[in-house]
Amino acid sequence: MSILIQNVLLADQSTDLLIEGNRIARIAPEIPEPSGATLIDGSHQAILPGLHNGHTHAAMVLLRGYADDMPLHQWLTEKIWPIEAKMTEESVYWGTKLACVEMIRTGTTFFNDMYWHRQGSVRAVTEMGLHASLAGVVIDLFDKAKAREQRAEVENAFAVAQENSCDRIQFTLGPHAIYTVSEASLRWIAEFATQHDLLIHTHLSETQKEVDDCLAQHGVRPVEYLERIGFLGSRVSFGHGIWLDERERAILGERGCAIVTNPCANMKLGSGMFAFADTAKAGIPIGLGTDGTSSNNNLDLFEEMKFAALLEKVRTMDPTAVPAAEILRTATAENAKIFRLDSGVVEEGALADLILVNLRALAYAPGHNFVSDAVYSGTGYHVNTTICDGKILMRDREIPGEEEIRVKAIECSGFLTA
């Protein structure tokens, strides 16, 4: 099975690109058409690596717009948590499918997810064709019985994943945060990860309150606490990482931990501004994510790139901070490295996770600089075609089954909020 994309713009040059199986086989000015290949006319389109969403809670799309503009604590306790308690594997399945459709439409081919009812997400991703890291979640709330139960669930989910694996899905470990997961569970997760060579993803220092609480409880800041319990290492990535001091950044840099920033959610919830420059300076790999849609409220990484670059420019009062090409790399190659994927670049041998962007869209006129236009002017809705793992998931803006998924997900959402 092969796909030949003809006359597409790659870094300002027109080229052909051949996909064989799930890899990019060849990139050259004129590639002879293999027999039986699917042909895609790439004229008036530019090719980019599919975008990678480094931090989200996909099924929360069912709660988009359900509660906004509220104080954080009230938002969580009165709105989000009560609804989440009603979620089932079935609602997570339909929610994740709707999120997948939105990601495919806006040019995202990988997402790193942390949510309950993992098997619902597994089914959705298996069907929808994306690459994903899906976490076995632990939130023991410092309850020993709950901790035992959740660890057993994680072990069980991992065993199931080993047997019935979809090779687009990576099993990761998702302790929620230091303020919801006991030290014993965090230590167990670190060991389990080492034993099975798994990635770990968790929330870190999203709010100042977390830091204050950690200081009060453990006498040290969050990163120092994690260092003390032997949690840190190159398999660990964090969502947010806003409220870090220099010493914490130095520790993360030394340990090879990564941070995934989520500017829209951080701004919308009034959490704070991620220090992009200081984090990069400490040698910490930086990825980009949208967070869940109840705190964003969409999954469009094109928009997120603009927010990330502009937030850092205004934070530092420096218009040269985080140029367009750098934030594009963050949302593609950097995220791919953090999540150990052989994607995020348009190169021979890489995974065929690719998107075609419509250069005839007004956002790309007059067209002085494609990367600037993509980051500062375009949206995900200018993506025409999305290919993941060598399969076409959207062609000329058509996603098979989209309307049924939209309707079923809305139905599920109605049950939850009724």
Place this chain on the structure above:
Amino acid sequence: MSILIQNVLLADQSTDLLIEGNRIARIAPEIPEPSGATLIDGSHQAILPGLHNGHTHAAMVLLRGYADDMPLHQWLTEKIWPIEAKMTEESVYWGTKLACVEMIRTGTTFFNDMYWHRQGSVRAVTEMGLHASLAGVVIDLFDKAKAREQRAEVENAFAVAQENSCDRIQFTLGPHAIYTVSEASLRWIAEFATQHDLLIHTHLSETQKEVDDCLAQHGVRPVEYLERIGFLGSRVSFGHGIWLDERERAILGERGCAIVTNPCANMKLGSGMFAFADTAKAGIPIGLGTDGTSSNNNLDLFEEMKFAALLEKVRTMDPTAVPAAEILRTATAENAKIFRLDSGVVEEGALADLILVNLRALAYAPGHNFVSDAVYSGTGYHVNTTICDGKILMRDREIPGEEEIRVKAIECSGFLTA
């Protein structure tokens, strides 16, 4: 000539809406079809007032992406100004037409513009069907001969506008800023405005440097300087207004001046963060604008609303700051009041400047809260239909002549940057 929109969602209720001439004639659950009326099926769509762009330089769309991520001074002197010097009425005409197409597509029905070669903009807006305030620009650079020449040009342009007026276009006065326009010209503009009852729009305190320079030159801050020369009054609105102190805000509040904020441009150029809450508290009307596309880089006010709300939330660390409905009002009714337009609301008797938003777009699923979805999740590219002054400018995403305009504008842009 009438238009009947049937079964459209208005504030969560399905309704019909009848347009007669350029006004909304009736809003009711079931309106009988007038003979000869154009029918629009509003099912699965929500109706909003067309968005109002309170501060832009439309023709600069020709420079979108031409120079980004550069230090402000170098950006202006090496890139923007040399190209602007080559602009002609013809390039401004095609640039403004391209900008109009982008605004129509993203749901904007009014824009407040400040740019050279005003007659080029007048021709474009006359043809494209939008409402606009187009400024007679003064940038005398403290040169007396240039000042005389530009004042004569403004008088002449005003006389021409009185004779060949398009009633969708308002003549306004656009002194660029206190650091580019002499006191004599500012005084002359204030008098000319009073004499002919015209609005004035100018840039104010976009950067800290402006304030420092004003203090050095005049011994007072910018608003105090403008107060001293008798420039302030309810006909004056300002773009930006970032670097104001309490006393300046109090003066603007007393004088009835308005401020139009441009969050994307302020963030992208690293200028600073507009103090939304403090400005509102001082009783200053606040509008919203995109600024020009070389510092944004698009004209999508849906995106701008999200930036404005999220920037204020993170600036104040308060997730309840500027809720969705408030920023939507800023981009509609508030801007309409500032620019003395009888629009910005969906009410009987108001101008028929209206947009229909596609509720089947993924950004609006599951649909818990339309206004939240529009501000935090949607983009202008989810607008299906744009009506201005009682005429349909875009129907089902079709804008007559769009492709020709796009191609001609790209050609013009090529001449400028060759």
